[in-house]
Amino acid sequence: MSVVETNGKQTVLDGMVAIEMLDKYELIVIGGGPAGLSAALSAREHGLKRILIVERDVDLGGIRNQCIHNGFGLHYFGEELTGPEYAAKFVDRLEGQSIDVLCDAMVLEIIPGEDGHVLRLMSMEAGYCTVRSRAIVLAMGCRERTRGAIQIPGTRAAGIFTAGTAQRYVNIEGYMVGRRVIILGSGDIGLIMARRMVLEGAKVLACVEIMPYPGGLARNIVQCLQDFDVPLYLSHTITKIEGKERVEKVTVQEVNDRFEPIEGTEKVFDVDTVLLSVGLIPENELSHVAGVEMDAKTSGPIVFENGETSIPGIFACGNVLHVHDLVDFVTTESEGAGRAAAEYVLRQEDTTHVRMCENESYISLVIDESVAYTVPQRIRVLRIDDGVRVFFRVKAPHKTPKRIVFRDGERIVASFRRPYMTPGEMEHVTLQRAELDNVSGNELLISVEEIR
Amino acid sequence: MFDVAIIGAGVVGCAVAYELSQYELRVALIEKENDVAMGASRANTAIIHGGYDPEPHTMMGKLNVEGMHRCFELCEELDVEHKKTGSWVVAFDEEQRVTLQMLLVQGIANGCEGLDILEGDVVRLQEPNLSDEIVAALWVPESGVLNPWEFALAMAEVAVRNGVIFMPNTDVRDLSWREDHYEMGARVVCSGDETTIRARHVINAAGVESDRIHNMVAPPAFEIVPTRGEYYILDGTAAGHVVRSVVFPCPTRAGKGVTISPTIHGDYLVGPNAEVIDDRTDTSVTRSALLDIADKARRVVPDLDLRTSIRNFAGVRSNSTYGDFFIEKSATNFIDLAAIKSPGLTCAPAIARVARKMLCEEGIPMERRVLWRGGRRVIRFKEIPEEERAAFVRAHPLYGRVICRCETITEGEIVAAMKREIPPVSIDGVKRRAGTGMGRCQGGFCGPRVLEIIARESGRDPLCIEEDGCGSFMLIGETKDPTCREI
Numbered sequence: 001m002s003v004v005e006t007n008g009k010q011t012v013l014d015g016m017v018a019i020e021m022l023d024k025y026e027l028i029v030i031g032g033g034p035a036g037l038s039a040a041l042s043a044r045e046h047g048l049k050r051i052l053i054v055e056r057d058v059d060l061g062g063i064r065n066q067c068i069h070n071g072f073g074l075h076y077f078g079e080e081l082t083g084p085e086y087a088a089k090f091v092d093r094l095e096g097q098s099i100d101v102l103c104d105a106m107v108l109e110i111i112p113g114e115d116g117h118v119l120r121l122m123s124m125e126a127g128y129c130t131v132r133s134r135a136i137v138l139a140m141g142c143r144e145r146t147r148g149a150i151q152i153p154g155t156r157a158a159g160i161f162t163a164g165t166a167q168r169y170v171n172i173e174g175y176m177v178g179r180r181v182i183i184l185g186s187g188d189i190g191l192i193m194a195r196r197m198v199l200e201g202a203k204v205l206a207c208v209e210i211m212p213y214p215g216g217l218a219r220n221i222v223q224c225l226q227d228f229d230v231p232l233y234l235s236h237t238i239t240k241i242e243g244k245e246r247v248e249k250v251t252v253q254e255v256n257d258r259f260e261p262i263e264g265t266e267k268v269f270d271v272d273t274v275l276l277s278v279g280l281i282p283e284n285e286l287s288h289v290a291g292v293e294m295d296a297k298t299s300g301p302i303v304f305e306n307g308e309t310s311i312p313g314i315f316a317c318g319n320v321l322h323v324h325d326l327v328d329f330v331t332t333e334s335e336g337a338g339r340a341a342a343e344y345v346l347r348q349e350d351t352t353h354v355r356m357c358e359n360e361s362y363i364s365l366v367i368d369e370s371v372a373y374t375v376p377q378r379i380r381v382l383r384i385d386d387g388v389r390v391f392f393r394v395k396a397p398h399k400t401p402k403r404i405v406f407r408d409g410e411r412i413v414a415s416f417r418r419p420y421m422t423p424g425e426m427e428h429v430t431l432q433r434a435e436l437d438n439v440s441g442n443e444l445l446i447s448v449e450e451i452r
Numbered sequence: 453m454f455d456v457a458i459i460g461a462g463v464v465g466c467a468v469a470y471e472l473s474q475y476e477l478r479v480a481l482i483e484k485e486n487d488v489a490m491g492a493s494r495a496n497t498a499i500i501h502g503g504y505d506p507e508p509h510t511m512m513g514k515l516n517v518e519g520m521h522r523c524f525e526l527c528e529e530l531d532v533e534h535k536k537t538g539s540w541v542v543a544f545d546e547e548q549r550v551t552l553q554m555l556l557v558q559g560i561a562n563g564c565e566g567l568d569i570l571e572g573d574v575v576r577l578q579e580p581n582l583s584d585e586i587v588a589a590l591w592v593p594e595s596g597v598l599n600p601w602e603f604a605l606a607m608a609e610v611a612v613r614n615g616v617i618f619m620p621n622t623d624v625r626d627l628s629w630r631e632d633h634y635e636m637g638a639r640v641v642c643s644g645d646e647t648t649i650r651a652r653h654v655i656n657a658a659g660v661e662s663d664r665i666h667n668m669v670a671p672p673a674f675e676i677v678p679t680r681g682e683y684y685i686l687d688g689t690a691a692g693h694v695v696r697s698v699v700f701p702c703p704t705r706a707g708k709g710v711t712i713s714p715t716i717h718g719d720y721l722v723g724p725n726a727e728v729i730d731d732r733t734d735t736s737v738t739r740s741a742l743l744d745i746a747d748k749a750r751r752v753v754p755d756l757d758l759r760t761s762i763r764n765f766a767g768v769r770s771n772s773t774y775g776d777f778f779i780e781k782s783a784t785n786f787i788d789l790a791a792i793k794s795p796g797l798t799c800a801p802a803i804a805r806v807a808r809k810m811l812c813e814e815g816i817p818m819e820r821r822v823l824w825r826g827g828r829r830v831i832r833f834k835e836i837p838e839e840e841r842a843a844f845v846r847a848h849p850l851y852g853r854v855i856c857r858c859e860t861i862t863e864g865e866i867v868a869a870m871k872r873e874i875p876p877v878s879i880d881g882v883k884r885r886a887g888t889g890m891g892r893c894q895g896g897f898c899g900p901r902v903l904e905i906i907a908r909e910s911g912r913d914p915l916c917i918e919e920d921g922c923g924s925f926m927l928i929g930e931t932k933d934p935t936c937r938e939i
Contacts, residue, residue, distance in 0.1 A: 056857065106854040120838075124852040124863075128842040146894040148685065148763035155736045156765065158919035158926055162896045173900055175914065175927040179938040201937030239739065245923035261739070272928075281892075285689060285858075 033062020035318025042338030154241030178273025190277020495767025504559030681724025858891025
């Protein structure tokens with residue numbers, strides 16, 4: 001006996017769920033956070049009727065559910081919402097859309113095929129199933145970098161949490177993780193948790209960032225650190241954690257331009273808790289298994305202008321594709337991927353079109369050392385209506401106005417002025433179809449340049 | 453009154469408990485930590501050593517090959533994760549090639565089979581990522597890797613099933629001979645209560661504390677030289693293929709050197725260094741050692757990407773002034789299985805047999821336990837064949853809920869671990885049994901859910917659940933509890 005939730009109502013399927021579900025869906029969306037929800041809703045709006053969202057947590061909404069602070073939705077809804085409110089807006093929209101939802105379930109494997117992609121998924125309710133779908137949207141989000149990834153010296157005492165795990169304990173489970181806290185890294189979750197811990201009655205002694213500039217949004221530096229008198233130490237890192245059972249002491253040191261600790265700059269903090277906010281990594285294990293071509297710079301799949309990966313019919317959006325700062329951009333990006341997935345499925349019926357698309361040429365977006373990455377990485381010009389939005393991050397902060405230049409060989413195809421840029425804030429520009437039509441080569445080089 | 457009290461539930465103590473559980477004896481396995489294998493047994497290179505390294509006249513040399521064979525057998529019998537990978541010892545120059553020759557001769561004397569010295573180019577056909585500078589390597593087919601804490605745990609579980617009493621959180625403070633038995637004064641670690649344990653025979657398997665236990669009943673004969681080794685664990689998915697077999701550099705007096713080995717979980721282990729330290733419990737990792745290990749490892753595998761590290765850890769090995777395992781009857785009815793350093797993990801089953809024979813010689817009656825129940829099976833979802841999974845999950849729905857995403861560990865596996873002979877009491881206790889939190893996110897996602905399952909299954913308050921050892925609490929209270937406020 002298996003249960004699949006449809007329109008908020010539980011539908012009991014019979015025991016032959018595996019067979020019944022096998023060819024039930026045109027689109028399966030993996031992940032029920034903002035990315036997955038937006039993609040599914042958009043695919044529905046663009047004509048798909050048989051859609052399944054698979055979510056590993058017990059509720060839809062993803063990490064938004066533990067982000068109880070405000071600041072979401074300013075771009076997309078024009079109002080300021082909390083994380084759960086933002087997610088709820090999309091969950092509410094599912095009502096009446098005939099989109100199936102399977103929560104508390106994991107997709108274990110994707111096996112791509114020309115005749116639809118096969119997924120192996122499992123939950124207590126549905127059991128272990130094999131399902132086939134025309135299209136797949138990857139929307140698994142990201143995970144936090146851990147202590148091991150950055151090799152912080154010291155003991156293995158309790159009291160060291162990634163900021164997101166601490167956020168879950170405090171905001172969802174209702175437990176305090178510590179009294180005296182230091183935060184390593186100035187990523188947004190760390191900044192948000194600095195404020196949260198203060199509001200919950202903890203003492204946050206410092207936020208320590210190894211780079212000479214903050215990792216998170218400027219607004220979070222102001223609203224979460226400065227407003228609560230939490231000092232931010234730039235070009236500093238934790239060089240020692242002490243404590244047998246629980247963290248007792250942490251040593252912080254300034255670092256030189258090669259990120260090596262400078263002797264004599266030691267500061268010791270008496271803390272029982274270390275929160276890590278040292279980066280997010282797109283969670284792409286399924287993409288790897290599926291054989292999707294990956295971009296080492298984003299740690300996400302390489303995608304075309306519509307979010308399609310190197311495997312036709314598999315799309316990616318949200319933090320699994322590249323780590324965003326703002327959920328609003330996740331939503332718009334995912335709507336694009338959902339729409340593209342719908343178009344892909346509906347065009348499948350038109351076999352002449354499929355044949356035409358094979359070996360379709362594309363322009364690669366190539367970056368120089370001033371740019372960290374772009375998404376998309378490839379543009380099929382013929383597929384663009386008016387323009388294509390290109391997201392990117394710069395490698396280093398620029399405090400004076402600069403321009404972003406797109407070059408076709410020597411010729412400048414497009415150029416955009418920005419008064420201020422920092423790696424912590426994702427940028428985007430829109431390339432017009434007309435500009436791309438004139439590109440002669442198969443590459444566009446993107447760089448940050450002085451304004452002349 | 454116990455017939456035998458084993459002090460220390462590391463891999464050696466657990467192996468002795470397993471061995472003795474097969475006889476009609478009342479046995480206590482006493483451990484100061486809250487679980488088995490909490491010292492060097494859990495923080496080591498996880499290797500079943502082939503036996504070419506120790507000198508033939510030493511106890512290490514005498515026990516290694518027997519221990520190696522017995523390790524592989526036990527891993528099969530007790531369903532302990534292991535793999536016979538074989539191992540290489542690599543030489544970078546002609547001088548080291550001579551060392552390989554010496555190791556080959558030594559290995560043959562110790563009873564190793566199938567040893568061979570191969571030229572660098574031939575080695576690189578098997579292990580393409582090894583440095584071009586490697587001129588030759590010793591191939592040791594009869595060796596491999598295992599899950600070291602599961603190995604100790606599996607033996608302890610079978611022992612407990614057959615009547616051995618496991619006494620965790622029990623720190624032996626004094627030991628004295630009373631006419632016909634020993635009286636042990638011990639402190640219950642978390643509560644601070646004092647307790648007395650009586651036993652006719654005592655076995656000292658106290659690892660890094662074994663000299664202190666020895667000195668309670670006998671004149672000092674050796675001194676532990678606590679030697680810390682630090683490690684990296686590299687994520688196998690991210691690191692790509694690194695090595696198929698264990699790769700050692702040529703050994704020096706300081707030890708076997710920085711090793712690169714595959715783990716049974718599909719990751720890679722890189723380390724250790726060897727640093728003599730004062731504090732025997734200091735398992736911190738240091739920047740300098742990690743940098744040093746990285747340099748040495750890159751000499752062997754030049755493209756090794758240490759940015760794929762998911763965890764660093766350190767273990768303290770029980771090196772000693774004695775230079776060999778100290779296996780002696782040091783006082784009346786008192787047997788030292790002390791100073792067990794590398795290859796102690798491999799030798800543990802053989803050491804246990806030696807201990808049993810020594811007990812026999814002390815005159816202890818050894819009668820086979822008639823209803824001894826050996827063997828052990830663990831259900832690991834990942835190992836269930838594809839075609840059987842649907843039926844299995846239908847019959848056992850808890851195995852349909854994945855708790856640890858990185859390693860695909862299900863709630864069924866965690867609950868099963870909670871119901872075995874020695875249930876885990878901490879998040880890391882579950883990790884060591886079920887494998888949760890071993891992967892890329894290091895428990896970031898599954899930690900809160902594992903905590904919840906431990907609390908539910910054991911009926912304990914979530915606030916009392918520790919990350920690892922006694923007192924390593926994860927949470928300090930509920931939110932809005934005024935006693936949790938610092939400001």
